[in-house]
Amino acid sequence: MTKTIKNIGVFTSGGDAPGMNASLYAIIKAASLKNITITGIWQGYDGMVDASFTHLHPKNLAPHVHQGGTIIKTSRSPRFLTLKGRIKAAKNLKKAKIDALIAIGGDGTFRGLMALKEICDIPTIGIPGTIDNDMMGTDYTLGFDSAVNTAINAIDNIRDTAESHNRIFLVEVMGRDSGYIAINSGLCTAADGILIPESKKDQVLLLNKLQHFKNRESLIIVVAEGDETGAIVMAEKIKAINKKVDVRITILGHIQRGGNPTAFDRLLGIRLGVAALDEVLKGTTNVMAGLLNNKITFTPFEKVVKQHKVQTELKELVELFSR
Amino acid sequence: MTKTIKNIGVFTSGGDAPGMNASLYAIIKAASLKNITITGIWQGYDGMVDASFTHLHPKNLAPHVHQGGTIIKTSRSPRFLTLKGRIKAAKNLKKAKIDALIAIGGDGTFRGLMALKEICDIPTIGIPGTIDNDMMGTDYTLGFDSAVNTAINAIDNIRDTAESHNRIFLVEVMGRDSGYIAINSGLCTAADGILIPESKKDQVLLLNKLQHFKNRESLIIVVAEGDETGAIVMAEKIKAINKKVDVRITILGHIQRGGNPTAFDRLLGIRLGVAALDEVLKGTTNVMAGLLNNKITFTPFEKVVKQHKVQTELKELVELFSR
């Protein structure tokens, strides 16, 4: 163990995700039992550039474990992207006697840590926090389970309404490059079609299917925002091939980013938080803590790129259930 | 009391609304204690035309009181709009020995009852069931409170996310002719702007305000679908006056029609259901049961038109809170 680590800086960065507060709580609680100081860095890299620091105690976090967002705020920091900004950040860390860093965020966050490494050689560990679930090195990212549950609760409401005739409900969920939210929420709501960015065939198949759409039924189609077209253009395509059908659009948007984290995301945040703390105290650096096949694993930042491949089993389920 | 009423037909018609099952339950439960038979009519006026009837017992409904939708289904029936359809419906009612009708639906439903009256003189009472809350004769329609709660829970999630800079969230809620859902959900979520069909000034004021929008804050704007423009066109208008701002859209759509009814809607359904039953047994006809100033009131169908005026107190609150 690197004996000099007495004070660890923690921050959240990029888009926020439900479960970040639970992970912060776990880090701080575990650290307090080991007499390690935790310094919270406000608003991600912005707070590092501005020396905007705060001491964090478990009591500060316990009342927020069940809340979405992140109590130490997050941001995307253009200033940290400059060398000047990073030098300032490194100085501030040194001045505040911060010996190591734990960051919760996405691949951009981890690239930031790699850039920082060149001018500030302290151990850094990352925790994957993004609702999109599109990262190598972990089966689940923090916030994904919560986002999917938000989406399915919304789609369930549509299922509840009278099964009107001749009506198509298009529900657009998040996922610019990734169909994970669409796939999971579509499967879980018995959707009649799921359109994802990873496939171009899916739109063609669906439009073919809709040419034979009988007006005695209703369909629910889940569309990832990053599909070739979002819900709005898709609605026009459907109307172009079937003028009589009544197409209704729901765009969930940012409601998927908020809300109380689910049990799964809280426990994931707690497990990864405790593991990241233990690992950084050993002096390990430049790795992301993740959950692979239900085991905690550490993957070098270099290998943690965005993942565009959907799990084969899920892909087959989508093909099966969309028929 | 008209002694001959032994068997009452009940049905739901038009768009479904949370609380309909609770109201059905109350009618059937209260009727069973008075030895009145309740005949359920499937899918609104369609079931009347098709003689699609079923006997309903309280035990059938109790497991569904907490569910959205309506277990006896609903529809908009083009056939009943024809004289031929209505004559067939009247014959079916007679054949099934149905002595009176209780209908849960909107103004179209009640116009249907008035049209039926010309060829079938049995007492009919209506219960207002529509999420839009835009009817004379009642302060609240069945489903409105549930729809507003669905909307605010969604908007709350947006509030949860990191208060990003320079971002405007546009949330489109239901309400083609009525701003009630927009007003209530906007006030309840501390929205920075509320746009409703009843006002044209509101867009102008908001766009003026946005010209001075500083990029260190975020705004949540709630837009009724029936506003001069919905959320999508509004987003373009905003970008036209401020190119740097990041506008994000959520369109709630049909998720507001489903979901479990709130306590308020269930109790409203129960109170109106029991009152409607008592009243129709007295032979009263052609009236809608409603809640005015917390008292149950009966208003002739003729007076129950769509209401486009928003309550003055609420309108003033919107003006106050949008400043």
Next chain:
Amino acid sequence: MTKTIKNIGVFTSGGDAPGMNASLYAIIKAASLKNITITGIWQGYDGMVDASFTHLHPKNLAPHVHQGGTIIKTSRSPRFLTLKGRIKAAKNLKKAKIDALIAIGGDGTFRGLMALKEICDIPTIGIPGTIDNDMMGTDYTLGFDSAVNTAINAIDNIRDTAESHNRIFLVEVMGRDSGYIAINSGLCTAADGILIPESKKDQVLLLNKLQHFKNRESLIIVVAEGDETGAIVMAEKIKAINKKVDVRITILGHIQRGGNPTAFDRLLGIRLGVAALDEVLKGTTNVMAGLLNNKITFTPFEKVVKQHKVQTELKELVELFSR
């Protein structure tokens, strides 16, 4: 209008209730538009005794409108019950140049304001905040609708489970002296029995009914905690008359006090908050703002005692639906 009111102290006191933050928000927002300063008093009367004050701006509250609890905390203050404590409080108010008070709480809170009046003659207005709904002068108290919705969502889950044979579910809800939560949640969940403190006959009738309980069905009984016996003793009574029956207990307890406020409670809080502000600015004092028959009304504190009478219409519904 009393021209000297420039600075109003606001506080929450007694048991907290969902909707308090929404009401605080409305008071502060409306005050800011009238250039009135709002001073928040921490932890109710305790903060008054300790001069624990803070300035409140609408921006502080907007992120908390959707949260339960109260961001300025609440307490029951033994020190304020002494004359010495009240004299200290009065001095602190004077020093902080607080010209009027708006308090959100229960009857104890309002008695506190009356006691304060003897030594500090500034206008005071109350807003009813308690989940029990047992106060004169208003049809609804802040938090009641939220508590009932929490209770029905819990009971709905029990309804969902397989309709096992020969099983009785006893659900204890809050209400020491008042059956309002039990009545509303029982009616809204089609409960087979509702036991309230206001009636002694109800237990007798239920136990009689249970002697003929057939083992081919399941029952849900809602019990107010303030009923002659709570759920635990009631379970023993039932087993004493029917040994074979399987009795399962749920005690909801404090989960009814928390959770996000419903739309109804938020809007009630907003309406009463804005009205209380307007009224106190006129110099009106010693009254509680309430909603009677959907109209805002002000009732002198002297008349705002606890109310033990349940609304007749609801009582009749309970008798009807428990048969």
Next chain:
Amino acid sequence: MTKTIKNIGVFTSGGDAPGMNASLYAIIKAASLKNITITGIWQGYDGMVDASFTHLHPKNLAPHVHQGGTIIKTSRSPRFLTLKGRIKAAKNLKKAKIDALIAIGGDGTFRGLMALKEICDIPTIGIPGTIDNDMMGTDYTLGFDSAVNTAINAIDNIRDTAESHNRIFLVEVMGRDSGYIAINSGLCTAADGILIPESKKDQVLLLNKLQHFKNRESLIIVVAEGDETGAIVMAEKIKAINKKVDVRITILGHIQRGGNPTAFDRLLGIRLGVAALDEVLKGTTNVMAGLLNNKITFTPFEKVVKQHKVQTELKELVELFSR
């Protein structure tokens, strides 16, 4: 593949669990694409004894995927425990030309299949459905994630209320022999103590800790119903060592068994359902489909006993966070 399998009987048995409907849906949907008939057996083994069968189509299930409970009902069947009952069941299966069975339930359900095997040699596969998560052969049982989420949402509400002084909240969650629900819900809510059946030391430690309990704070303690004492006796123990403390009890009971299934439980049900169908069509028999380290695995019924060991990582987290 055993070519003779044309018709598979499916049933749910034992305590119901959220996610059962999703699993049924997946089996039926996947079977329909393979031209396999699915026969639903009502109320578990009772329906087998009574020849209470129904044909199931995907359209029957889609509207129920998001609901708790099981639409083909469940039961514990004393008659099937007799040889006579099982012989009758076997005859009924033969008569209905059922070639294989898929059962969703707990270890009792699988023992039933083993007993049936002696007189009826058709392939049988099980799917683990129980909220307790206490089975060998799978990391997660159907319903566990939903039950934990129900529990944490309830405990979150308690967290929301004003942080009163000197108050201890005891929350009893399900788990007769297993602390899984208590552990997961306690960790996810930052509980100050977690008491489980698997440990006797935990009560001793907690009571020691409470002797030094300062009256300026509040504690939340999660107790499994199967702990040495439940919440009620625990409350008395606490009061015996500290008379001044105010102890409040919540017993969640059967609300943990109901409610809409979470995304995790739905997807688990879908994955296991599709896998079980594929496997039984190969002629595999007497195994349970489970998820071990995120991979679908089949474990012989003989090895699927109740599991009383809590995962080491979780146990260490509980010890860490309870300090």
